[in-house]
Amino acid sequence: MSASDFLVLNHVSKVYRRNQSLIERLKKSESGGTKAVSDVSLTVRHGETMGLVGESGCGKSTLARLVSGLMAPTSGEISFPPNASGNKSRLQMIFQDPYSSLNGRWTIEDIIAEPIRVHKLRTGSAAIRARVDELLVQVGLSAADAEKYPQEFSGGQRQRICIARALAGEPDFLVLDEPTSALDVSVQAQILNLLRDLQKNLHLTSLFITHNLSVVRIMADRIGVMYLGELVEEATSEELFRKPRHPYTRLLIDAAPDMDTSDRSLHPIAGELPNPAFPPSGCRFHTRCPFAQEICRNTSPPQKATESGGMFRCHFDLDLSDATVFPPAAQVRMA
Amino acid sequence: MINATAPLLDVRDLTVTINREGRLVTALDKVSFFVNPGEVLGIVGESGAGKSITGAAIIDLLVPPLKRTGGTITLAGERLDQLSPKAMRGVRGGRIGFVFQDPMTSLNPVITIGQQLCDTIQAHLKLGGNQTKKRAHDWLDRVGLPNPDVQFKRYPHQLSGGMRQRVVIALALCADPVLVIADEPTTALDVSVQAHILELLRDLHRESNVSMMLITHDLGVIAKMADRVAVLYAGRVAEIGPVGELFNAPRHPYTRGLIRATPMPSATGEMRLDQIPGAMPGLGAVPPGCAFNPRCFRAEGDCRATIPPLYRQESSAFSCFHPLERVPA
Numbered sequence: 001m002s003a004s005d006f007l008v009l010n011h012v013s014k015v016y017r018r019n020q021s022l023i024e025r026l027k028k029s030e031s032g033g034t035k036a037v038s039d040v041s042l043t044v045r046h047g048e049t050m051g052l053v054g055e056s057g058c059g060k061s062t063l064a065r066l067v068s069g070l071m072a073p074t075s076g077e078i079s080f081p082p083n084a085s086g087n088k089s090r091l092q093m094i095f096q097d098p099y100s101s102l103n104g105r106w107t108i109e110d111i112i113a114e115p116i117r118v119h120k121l122r123t124g125s126a127a128i129r130a131r132v133d134e135l136l137v138q139v140g141l142s143a144a145d146a147e148k149y150p151q152e153f154s155g156g157q158r159q160r161i162c163i164a165r166a167l168a169g170e171p172d173f174l175v176l177d178e179p180t181s182a183l184d185v186s187v188q189a190q191i192l193n194l195l196r197d198l199q200k201n202l203h204l205t206s207l208f209i210t211h212n213l214s215v216v217r218i219m220a221d222r223i224g225v226m227y228l229g230e231l232v233e234e235a236t237s238e239e240l241f242r243k244p245r246h247p248y249t250r251l252l253i254d255a256a257p258d259m260d261t262s263d264r265s266l267h268p269i270a271g272e273l274p275n276p277a278f279p280p281s282g283c284r285f286h287t288r289c290p291f292a293q294e295i296c297r298n299t300s301p302p303q304k305a306t307e308s309g310g311m312f313r314c315h316f317d318l319d320l321s322d323a324t325v326f327p328p329a330a331q332v333r334m335a
Numbered sequence: 336m337i338n339a340t341a342p343l344l345d346v347r348d349l350t351v352t353i354n355r356e357g358r359l360v361t362a363l364d365k366v367s368f369f370v371n372p373g374e375v376l377g378i379v380g381e382s383g384a385g386k387s388i389t390g391a392a393i394i395d396l397l398v399p400p401l402k403r404t405g406g407t408i409t410l411a412g413e414r415l416d417q418l419s420p421k422a423m424r425g426v427r428g429g430r431i432g433f434v435f436q437d438p439m440t441s442l443n444p445v446i447t448i449g450q451q452l453c454d455t456i457q458a459h460l461k462l463g464g465n466q467t468k469k470r471a472h473d474w475l476d477r478v479g480l481p482n483p484d485v486q487f488k489r490y491p492h493q494l495s496g497g498m499r500q501r502v503v504i505a506l507a508l509c510a511d512p513v514l515v516i517a518d519e520p521t522t523a524l525d526v527s528v529q530a531h532i533l534e535l536l537r538d539l540h541r542e543s544n545v546s547m548m549l550i551t552h553d554l555g556v557i558a559k560m561a562d563r564v565a566v567l568y569a570g571r572v573a574e575i576g577p578v579g580e581l582f583n584a585p586r587h588p589y590t591r592g593l594i595r596a597t598p599m600p601s602a603t604g605e606m607r608l609d610q611i612p613g614a615m616p617g618l619g620a621v622p623p624g625c626a627f628n629p630r631c632f633r634a635e636g637d638c639r640a641t642i643p644p645l646y647r648q649e650s651s652a653f654s655c656f657h658p659l660e661r662v663p664a
Contacts, residue, residue, distance in 0.1 A: 190610040214597075256526050259555055261558045264559050268528075268531040
């Protein structure tokens with residue numbers, strides 16, 4: 001682990017076991033289960049925002065919960081360095097739904113002050129209140145809002161309160177799980193800009209999880225792409241979009257409709273997302289991949305390093321910088 | 336017969352109010368637009384702008400306390416707003432098909448999808464049992480379900496989200512409607528599946544030449560699918576125009592704000608994100624004058640005093656006293 005490494009995930013897996021029957025329990029047999037996260041290795045460096053993208057069921061939220069310690073991994077290890085004062089690094093999380101993540105019976109002051117009290121960051125009610133006011137102003141609200149209750153605020157304002165609460169703990173590391181997915185476009189832009197400013201001013205290290213490639217492109221320095229529990233590619237934000245190495249990344253970039261009204265073509269990915277409980281053999285993407293060969297069906301692809309420090313999992317070294325290299329999706333439709 | 340130049344659907348001054356313990360709150364304020372035969376009209380706006388209410392009001396599916404209190408709705412020369420509830424049942428699913436956002440809740444979980452299709456076909460078309468079944472099979476095939484014979488006997492929970500939405504689309508189209516209203520048809524789906532469903536809608540639209548109202552908050556979907564676009568804000572029409580014009584040279588400041596706030600890489604690959612300050616006013620809290628004036632950088636005194644009328648210009652219309660010049664957004 002080098003000095004700049006902050007969070008290191010080493011071959012982390014998480015299996016959700018299904019309930020065992022009595023006989024299975026007596027026989028102590030392995031019941032199997034859904035491998036939500038499968039052998040993910042990842043490093044987040046100091047001061048960097050690592051983005052994670054993927055569709056539903058790819059394990060990105062499970063990974064967020066593993067990193068935040070809300071669940072223990074089935075295998076592998078997650079390590080944080082101790083911070084300057086020798087204590088464990090403090091971590092805070094921002095959730096997707098600002099309606100269910102704030103306690104409606106607490107005032108905003110109580111909500112934001114809680115991490116300050118728990119971690120004993122300030123003593124005395126006046127000092128705590130001063131810190132709450134400061135945080136509210138920092139996230140674009142006013143000190144007068146401290147007396148109010150969450151239901152008096154709109155979705156965007158509630159997400160600002162969640163951000164203030166996360167910052168109140170003075171975290172070294174922030175986990176953001178789809179922080180803008182529940183918000184409207186114009187409000188989403190406000191929250192993304194606020195988060196970008198905070199990243200810059202507070203030098204936060206963070207893990208930013210979303211299904212929206214455009215959002216992650218704006219927010220992250222490096223991006224990891226997940227598919228059915230596996231990390232299939234990881235590269236700097238710039239390189240991932242300019243020269244993706246995994247076919248899924250390329251297809252995902254093209255699948256989201258952009259706002260160009262002169263080219264109205266759509267680019268669906270062939271087939272459907274397989275059930276994550278029963279991932280395909282070999283390369284998990286082979287059922288939908290236009291480049292799939294015999295080897296992809298049988299052998300799991302190795303993890304390959306790129307010259308620029310990225311990683312991808314594919315048997316082939318494809319040049320996917322140009323979208324036109326793809327055979328039309330119609331040929332493999334409903335595979 | 337439908338006149339080739341007359342609009343298929345003509346909505347004028349559609350007003351919907353909410354009765355909140357005796358206080359009337361306007362949810363939709365004199366919304367006017369039309370859909371030409373064979374056209375896809377996109378309706379875009381943020382949550383609370385009134386786009387879903389517009390769709391529901393047209394087929395008279397407003398849930399109390401929402402109530403239609405004014406305006407006319409004309410489908411191919413016939414006034415829908417004056418039809419009896421019984422006659423309206425014949426229109427819903429018959430001449431107007433509807434695709435809802437969530438395919439899980441819009442299908443009956445205890446009836447096979449084949450039976451649901453047959454029920455819809457029999458309710459609207461005079462067909463015999465065998466012909467009905469054949470038509471249902473054909474539709475399952477047309478919307479791209481593999482093995483229609485097997486799928487016919489399956490229940491909604493046995494299908495994936497994308498497959499369910501295909502069934503909902505088959506239900507909307509199986510009785511040969513003249514208009515399909517699709518309310519956020521891909522919002523509940525993943526990106527890779529969304530493109531499939533959009534492609535299917537587009538193919539079916541080209542084959543049958545049915546008119547379509549596509550309601551969505553996603554500007555990308557609108558850019559790829561719509562011929563013309565109506566932008567709604569706080570229950571009013573902000574701007575209507577052909578899709579290319581609206582995206583490349585919007586006249587209403589809100590339209591441009593919405594486009595620029597959407598995270599999208601520009602042609603050079605550089606990311607920009609311009610936010611609109613504030614948030615859309617809630618129901619009953621719409622400011623006097625133009626509803627957008629507290630968030631608008633061009634707002635002046637007249638914007639705060641009077642509601643701007645819809646200025647019509649050739650193919651487009653906008654509701655703004657100080658519109659943007661026709662320059663690229």
